[in-house]
Amino acid sequence: MELGIVHQLFGQARSAAGAPLYEVVTCAAEPGPVRTSADFAVMAEHGLESLRGAGTVLVPASHELDESRPGEGPVPAAVAASGAERIASICTGAFVLAAAGLLEGRRATTHWLSTGRFAEMFPGVRLDPSVLYADEGAVLTSAGEAAGIDLCLHMIRRDHGAAVAADVARRTVVPPHREGGQAQFVARPVAEPRVSSTAAARxxxxxxxxxxxxxxxxxARESMSVRTFTRRFREESGMSPSQWLARRRMERALQLLEETDLPVDRVAERSGLGSAASLRVRLRTELGVSPSAYRATFRGPRAP
Incomplete structure (x- = not known):
């Protein structure tokens, strides 16, 4: 997917006269068939020499190598030595850019599932796990595969303006700009202990x-003092009762936004978050989106 969207988006960018605005070339460490995680290979007819003279180099994810051995092989050095005016990555391709020394001291992002490993391996990078993409001028990174769409459209918009990017987005049937960051897509389950002296209260x-x-x-529901209850609750859940309640209320609000057509004020009321204004502030602070934007993204299909 992360390879295909590069061709799909940059390949569709056209001038007002209909002329292609980019030439997209796919290269590999060794020209020829490249095995993928799907049941088909990708035929890359060009080698790493194609990087020299490129205006933009874009490194898609390669999950076998990026996180385990990102500095191995000829690709990181070739990317760093390409002389390209702009170098970007999609998903865990950020590991390759970091291994090449291109992200040191810079703000960057990668897929939320990989941010812990990335931070351990590259402490000198200013990792921002909340955004869909990070633009540091000559070096750009994106979060998961689909965030590569946001990054490519951003690059097209930066190169040729909003009208061209909007036309590409329209042809691809995707929004020209997505609100919020990848925080809204992160799974946030609250772990519950199997045996708990505070389970009935929860x-x-x-x-x-x-x-x-x-x-x-x-x-009182557990026949404990407040002090004892608070201590045991933290031991068993890993957070204070107030933190647990806040997390659960947010989860309930998100569930209601996803599964019902309740007005925002009713969602806030039923989840215990107070007013619609309070819910909007919480979602904007924690996920970077409004309730309506979250609902538009995640609302399941309505029953016929």
Missing amino acids: TWALEHLDRRVGLAELA
């Missing part, structure tokens, strides 16, 4: 998220 709280839930009330 179960009750989940059934009453739409009302004010006090710490003393939760502790």
Whole structure:
């Protein structure tokens, strides 16, 4: 996918007269068939010598190598020595750019599942796991595969203006600009212990998220003092009762946005987040999107 979108998007960019605005060439460490994770190979007819003289070099993800041995092989050195005016990556291709020394001291991103490993391997990079792409001028990085679409459209927009990028987006049937960052796509389950002395209180709280839930009330349901309850709750869940409630309320709000047509104020009320204004602030702060934008992205199909 991350290889195909480069050809799809840059290949469709046209001038007002209909002339192609980019020439896209695919190269590999060794010309010929390149094995993929699918049941077909990619035929790359060009070698790394094609990088010399390129205006832009774009490194897509290669999951076998990027995270385990990103500095091995000839690709990182060839990318660094290409002399290209602009170098970019899609998904875990950022590991290759970092191994080539191109991201040191720069802001960058990669797929949210890989940010922990990336931070450990390249502490000198200013990793931003919340964004869909990071633009540092001559070096750009994107998050997961689909975020490569956002990055490519951004590069086209930067090169040739919003009208050209919008035309490419329209032909591809994707939005010319997506709101928010990759935080909205990160799975955030709250782990529950198998055996817990505070489980009954949590179960009750989940059934009453739409009302004010006090710490003393939760502790009383387990016949504990507030101090003992708070200590055991943190030991068993890894967070304080107030943090757990805030997380659960946000999860309930997201579930209601995804699965119902309730107005935003009713979603906020039923999830215990108060007002529509409060919900909007929470979503904007935590996910970088509005409730309507989140719903438009994740709302499941309506029943016929």
